[in-house]
Amino acid sequence: MSQRIAILPETITNKIAAGEVVERPASVIKELLENSLDAGASDVSVEIAAGGRRLIRITDNGHGMSREDALLSLERHATSKIRTDSDLDGILTLGFRGEALPSIASVSRFRLATREAGSLEGTEIIVEGGRVKDVKACGMAPGTVISVEQLFFNTPARLKFLRSAETETGHVGDTVARMAVSRPEVAFRLASDDREMLRVQRSDLRRRIAQTVGKDAAAALHEVAGTEGGITVTGFISGPQSVRSTTSAMFTYINGRFVRDKVVQHAIMQAYRGVIDRGRYPILALFIELPPGEVDVNVHPTKHEVRFRRQSAVHDALQAALEGVLRRSPWLAHRQEPAPPAQAAPPTGQAYRERIAAAAQASLRFVEQPPRSSFPLASASGDGTCTTPVAAVAPPETPVSVREPAEPFQPEPASAESAGYFSALAIIGQFHGEYLLCQSGAELVIIDQHAASERVAYQRLRQQFRAGGVESQRLLFPETLELSFGEAAVVGRFREDLARIGFDLEPFGGTTVIVAALPRLATGRDGMQLVRDILAELAALGTSAAFDGAIDDLLARIACHSVVRGFHPLENRQITELLRAMDETDFAASCPHGRPVSHTITLGELEKIFKRT
Structure with missing residues (x-):
């Protein structure tokens, strides 16, 4: 019988390995950069042409290789990173397989030049399609230079899968950026078609x-x-x-x-x-x-x-x-408040206050104003004179408290007891019954009151759930709710879980249930619609085992139903309480669905709008 199984030549096995390791020019650069970093390089340069198809050149100042090591590095599974199988359990280097260099060399025209710091000369090896063409001495600085030309020249099927030069250049840039971020202490340079794309020096x-x-x-x-x-x-x-x-x-x-x-x-x-x-x-x-x-x-x-x-x-x-x-x-918490714009300050100082006090004392020698709460209405006579009696009194013995000159308008300040970002905002008012307008230094802060209330409610629900269960409120008059067959099945499957988030649903026959209790925060709202929304989310879970994984979405749904929506005027006391609650809340800058709670407009932005700058 004829022999069917044959051992593949090394050139074919290297091309197969190249198919796993070398996907595109960016993967070539990744493998070579990993070798440079493992060699202790502190300065790495990457040059490409035509997106890496025509040329890839990596230059580093690592420890380099001797002539013998350079030749061995082109053999499959030749590596300096590991020695025994136990080393695989403690790999700290980026490379370790010993496949990159021979795989790359098998599908390109490859040149390796390297020199150790203590060597008088370097070694240059030229490989074409996996076959070594020349090995010779060369002069160079310590380190390694690898040139890869005409990638995939001998594997046209792989070459056809490459994208345009611009796309491949983009992938190369992403690869170098990832490497650069991983090693801030190493300087990187990337140039494409003689145009520098990236240069970063050693930094933090x-x-x-x-x-x-x-x-x-x-x-x-x-x-x-x-x-x-x-x-x-x-x-x-x-x-x-x-x-x-x-x-x-x-x-x-x-x-x-x-x-x-x-x-x-x-x-x-x-x-x-x-x-x-x-x-x-x-x-x-x-x-x-x-x-x-x-x-x-x-x-x-x-x-x-x-x-x-x-x-x-x-x-x-x-x-x-x-x-x-x-x-x-x-x-939000550590925002630096910009200094308010310079303006003419009203007259102040001890001498000014003394002059005002003296004038006030002099005026009190002639007239004593009755208390504001009992001040009588003045009646005018026909000649226009005031008929209200006036009593002259002696000047008081105690000093008069004198108010400073009136300051320009300032929004109502929040309580000074709180040091949080939101509590420190000065309340200006409410816009359209939906947004709170506040001031922080020279910034206008606009707060979505629904998103803010929703975040506060959501955090309270989470705290209650972690403490043993969401606090529920029994209804004075329980309501019946007609469900579909699917919704009724969800109630039967998740009834105990629903009790953990504040719902008490009791079967009433057929597909009807009695809603006996709701989460306390959601009472007073459209409780029946909330029940249906929760059942709809639970229906998508399939099994009760997935309930805990969906708890955040369920609590966010309850929070959304439990807070103000649309036009809803708030008193300053309510606004102050909401801002205080925001400072006591985790993730206060966004609602549970990820929408922002606040937006800031700086004074400079406003001045640009009104063309004052």
Whole structure:
């Protein structure tokens, strides 16, 4: 019988490996940059032409390689990162497979030049399509230079899958930016077709983020630092004002390695739940540090995916660290109030007050004004003279309290007892019965009273639920509610869970239920519509086991039904109480659905509108 199974030649196996590792020019640059950083480089330069198809050149000042190591590096599974299988449980380097260089060299015209610091000369190796063409000595500075020309020249099927040069350049830029954020202590440069796209010097993390995502975005970042169960989370995150429509500005690293992990992203979005709108993503750079044995990076050839030994612990530690920052709404609490505009000050001083007091004392020698509460109405005689009797009295012995000259109009100040951001606002009034107008220094603060009330109610409901159950109010006259068969089935499946959030629904025969109690905060509103809305959300869960995962949405629905909507005039006392409650509330800058609570208009913006600047 003829032999059907054959061992593939090395050139074919390298091309197969290249299909897993080398997807596009950006993946080539990622692998080469990881090698540069593992080599201890502090200065890395990336040059590309035609989006990386024509040329990719990486230059670094790392420790370089000897002639023997340079030749070995082009062999498959040749690496300096690991030696035994036990090393796989403690990987701290970015690369470790030993597949990148031979895979890249097999699908390109490849040149490697390298020199160690103690060597008199460097080594240059030229490879074409996986075959070594030349090895020779060369003169160069310590470090490594790798040139990749005509990528996929010998695999036209892969070449056809590449996008336009502009698209590939964009992917390269994203890759270099992710690497740059991960190592602020390393200088990076990126040039495309002889045009410099990025140059960042050694700096700290905040400045590095500003250099890669923009100064405006970086200025609105807030520091994160937390440790839980041996898992450390550090970095910076944005507030609700600085969000993007994609995840391109979310930089997450596990032990210094950039990852796109579902567990990590789920924890981030859970922390931001109710802070930003759905479909929006924050700007952040987060570094998660944990023992190397707790994470498996040997999951996928691209090393973008990892597997955690304690998945729930990582998720909870990350979510707790982010919520610890977000619940304080730091973008409000630590705002620097700008100085009010300069204006002519009324006359003040001790001498001025003494002159006014002397004049007041002199006037009291002739007339004593009766108390305001009993001041009689003056009657006029026909000749226009006043007939009200006037009594002359001696001047009082006690000094007269003199008021300062009237100040320009100032809004009614909030109570001085509270030091919170919202409580410190000066109340101007209400607009359209829906928005509160307040002043903070030289800023006009507009507050959506429905969103603010909804956030306060939602936080109170959460506190009650965590304490054992949402506080309910029994109805004086229970109401009957006709349900559909599907709604009735939901009641039967979730009746005990509904009691935990304040609803008491008793079967009354057929598909009718008696609504005996509602959440106390929601009484006085359209309770029957709230019941139907809650049942509709529960119907989508399918099983009772999913109830706890949907509790935040359910409580947000109750909160929305329990607070003022639309036109609703408020007295100053009610406004003051709402502002005070906002300062006692976590995540005060947004409603539970992620909509903003307040908006600020600066004095400068108003002056531009009225063309005063």
